[in-house]
Amino acid sequence: MILQRDKVKKNPFQIIQNVDELVEMKKKSILITLDLWEAQKKLITKHKFNLGLEIASDQSLGPIKNDLHYFKLIQFKFITFKDGRPFSLAKKLRRSYNFKNEIRGSGHILPDQYIFLLRCGFDSVEIEEKNLETWLKFLEMDKGIYYQP
Amino acid sequence: MYKYTEQDKKIVKNRTKEFKFQVERRINGDLTEEEFKPLRLMNGLYLQLHAYMLRVAIPYGELSDIQLNKLAEIADKYDKGYGHFTTRQNIQFNWPKLLDVPDILSELAEVEMHAIQTSGNCIRNVSCDHLAGINSEEVEDPRPWCEIIRKWSTFHPEFSFLPRKFKIAVTGSEKDRAAIKVHDIGLKIVKKLGTIGFEVFVGGGQGRSPYVAKKINDFLEKKDLLNYLEAILSVYNELGRRDNIYKARIKILVNELGQEKIKELVDEKFEELSDKSLELNQNEINNIFNFFKLPIEKKTNSKVPIHSDKEYNHWLQQNVINHKIRGHSIVVISLKPPGKPPGDATSSQMRELSKISKDFSYGEIRVTHEQNLILPHILNSNLYELWSRLKKLGLSTPNFGLITDTICCPGLDYCALATARSIPISQKISNHFKEYSVQEKIGDLKIKISGCINACGHHHVGNIGILGLDKNGEESYQITLGGSATEKASIGQIVGPSFSTENLIPAIERILKTYEENKKKNEDFLSAFNRLGIDKFKEDLYK
């Protein structure tokens, strides 16, 4: 399920593994991996999709620096919650690349990281339904008092 | 001394609540141990060989009498009646129960203390010159800068899941007592053309692959400090290695990329990311500096009491330093009495010291990174009475800076990673050389002992470094010579094959003999070593 701050929302983005699916299924909002994007950029941009891009925590933003305008969503997939690279990457997207659309966290993330994620520019997270309460609890415990701007 | 603002109080209180919730989730199984580990580490909670260990932060080594008294209480109530002061100016309790930890944290919060970021892969407690603000040669007091960095680095949303731990140290003097060149970032306050700023060093560290930090900025303006630190951390967070824990520190990145490249990347990031809201204005800086005003009102002609007691005179000579305000002294309390583990203090010692600091030192105590304590502001005429009270507590050992003032990690007695014991070695040394006259004759000498290659006992930067190894099930000790963590930082060189526990003291004796036979007048061990070279020592030691 997708949680955006304190609201659960629908996820229109469906993950696509290869380009054949693209043609067959005529989906409106699709989520593609960075590898697929790099390999099939031309073909993908021919269709009018709402595009979401999934970047794993060990990948860099280098290859898409000039493509950002294509994406309605950038989703960082944490390989493990201990790998904090996406915190820096999200911040860079916002601050240096001025990316205004949705940034989402997925993969192995913990509710304990929710406030950090939001503060680094993430809008939403993909979570398991059974943990919803814990995620909301961290939001509730946050009093908005921080040492950093 | 710094006092918590409302903001600090709320943040610490909230953290305590959050941690309680995390412990509950661990206990009911919502968090796996793998998930809980980084979370508890960020709260200073380690799992040691026999039990949990809680490391409490002492920001830049400053404590009030009230805080020290609380630490004594905690040692009695939740531990075995003692605490251990560490090489990063913190204190560790070795036996708390997991379920007690939230309560300990609440009690600490009452006296403006916490265990936040004393371990884990985040920015750790910032450390500092223990003579900050009280020595006359410094450019500026580094403590306010440590406080500014403490705030910025605490629960930093971007830098709480770094590749590895990250340590920052600050000094305001030419003479480096904070070991800045063996930290991930070392900051040295300097004055150029009348303006004060920072020299910035990165990539120093010990562990398996020791490095002396490289300078990447000759002069950083004060206002840019936090933006520049963000730039360094951001480069590290993105590029630091995560595939191998032993290659994850920034020192490896700096070494792989080279000094020029890392400087270029940081400068680029600094240009790109500099955030106006992180720029420090003079008002903010002044506000923090106001907390650190000297409590002493004026200079006096107060004289040091004269007594014939030999021990008292040794102590005066060895453990008492001039304060920058005339008529006052700085007193070093050695936590290295003969035969005791370095850095340990019992609850009754802490309680009494709390009173003593209130009576004589404006309620201020400091912790040094060499695991001693300091009473920073003593009126000269009080020195004899102070000494008498310290003596009763077993805290008047006159060995500051001498051979028995060793640094030592917990080693095999406590640590799950150890390959050999280190505390008993330190005890052997302190017993063997306990006579003051013997130590005085040897002069300034730093021995540092680690129980494994991770080097928590800083053996790489000991003038004599001792590393405990496991050789087919037998403890054996490798000796390095010539290390230093001062402004002339250097990594010690291995002298040769290692020694058994029995042969270690004779080996040290032999090394000292080489020094004794070859030294020039007033030449200390390190200078003599640098002049003579390792071969001379090796030749004598193994012939």
Ligand code: SF4
């Ligand atoms: S140096 Fe090794 S034995 Fe000593 S505390 Fe560190 S990890 Fe443990």
